[in-house]
Amino acid sequence: MLAEGWPSMDLFLEMLTRELPKADSSIDVDSIRLPLKKRLGRVSGNAIGSATDRLLARHLDYPRAVRRRTPPADVYHVLDHTYAASINSLGDSNTVVTCHDLDAFEVLYSQTTFAEHVLAYFARITLRGLKSATHVVCDSATIQREIVSRGWVESASTSLMPAGIHPACTVVPSDAADRTAESLLGPATGPEILHVSSTIPRKRIDTVVRSFASVLGDRPDARLIRVGGPFTESQARMVSELGLEKSITVLPFLDRATLAAVYRRATLVILPSEREGFGLPVIEAMACGTAALVSDIEVLREVGESAVSYAPVGDDDAWATAVLGMLDEHDNQPQRWSKRIAVGITHARQYSWSEHARQLSQLYHSLAAH
Secondary structure, three states, X not given: OHHHOOHHHHHHHHHHHHHHHHHOOOOOOOOOOOOOOOOHHHHHOOHHHHHHHHHHHHHHHHHHHHHOOOOOOXXXXXXXXXXXXXXXXXXXXXXXXXXOOOHHHHHHHOXXXXXXXXXXXXXXXXXXHHHHOOEEEEOOHHHHHHHHHOOOOOHHHEEEOOOOOOOOOOOOOOHHHHHHHHHHHOOOOOOEEEEEOOOOHHHOHHHHHHHHHHHHHHOOOOEEEEEOOOOOHHHHHHHHHOOOHXXXXXXXXXXXXXXXXXXXXXXEEEEOOOOOOOOHHHHHHHHOOOEEEXXXXXXXXXXXXXXXXXXXXXOHHHHHHHHHHHHHHHHHOHHHHHHHHHHHHHHHOOOOHHHHHHHHHHHHHHHHXX
């Protein structure tokens, strides 16, 4: 839906709409993006009402819109697994779902509140759609193995197709984008530590904030930049209690060119998430010539390999120590730092939207032929 405001899914749609016709001129791409119909949200005006509207849109409006497409498509591709309920109404059509992570299904394993029981009901419908898809595409081998091991899909009905990097993410400066970034952030007066993500719990904003507070004890000139919208109320309270307001700059989600400029000027990108499906900021940072420190979890090991540094999930002291160590390397070991950046740039080149589209085009033709 247009109202979701998901930069990662907007990126998928933008790049595949652009790259698929390049990969195969016989492919005609038509995207289905619906406005959010306000039902309970209009009446209640609160977050619960808005969330309910989103669930109803996924499970009522989208299946109806897809079912009414005329003429029917040769292949239907659900770009985000949380919309997989649409597949339940498509009968014998060729269907593809991209499964990015498993968050939407975790509620199936534990329900203690009425809200969780409601979410589990919808999650079962979504999972039914995922299971009935003709083929499931995964960004990472980690997620691919997990959905197969859970018995949701057969291994032969899945493919690994990593996400790519937007063309704006490059080491080459962009005068216009760099000026926009400076207008938002002002001049850099010390090391800038960048975190790009939403503020949902699995992103571990607590580790971002607490480890940064420790870093400031040794590097009072450091600055934390957060891209992804404002802190939640509890996160903002933590920032205030630690006295960090003057050392943190919070930006909304940015357009791709401006985000790339923010990546380029950062000293270090951190991603302390406890769970990820892929970790786009990791490859985007490397492509922009910026070092990354990420959580030591399987999927980020897969994506970052030896090109990034790792710290244990939730260990605030370890994160602070790792950040300080990397800042010291940046300041005092330029040759080692330059090698780190070069390795990251080279590693990031393997993530290509044109290759992703090429593999998808082959899959579409294979499905349409049967």
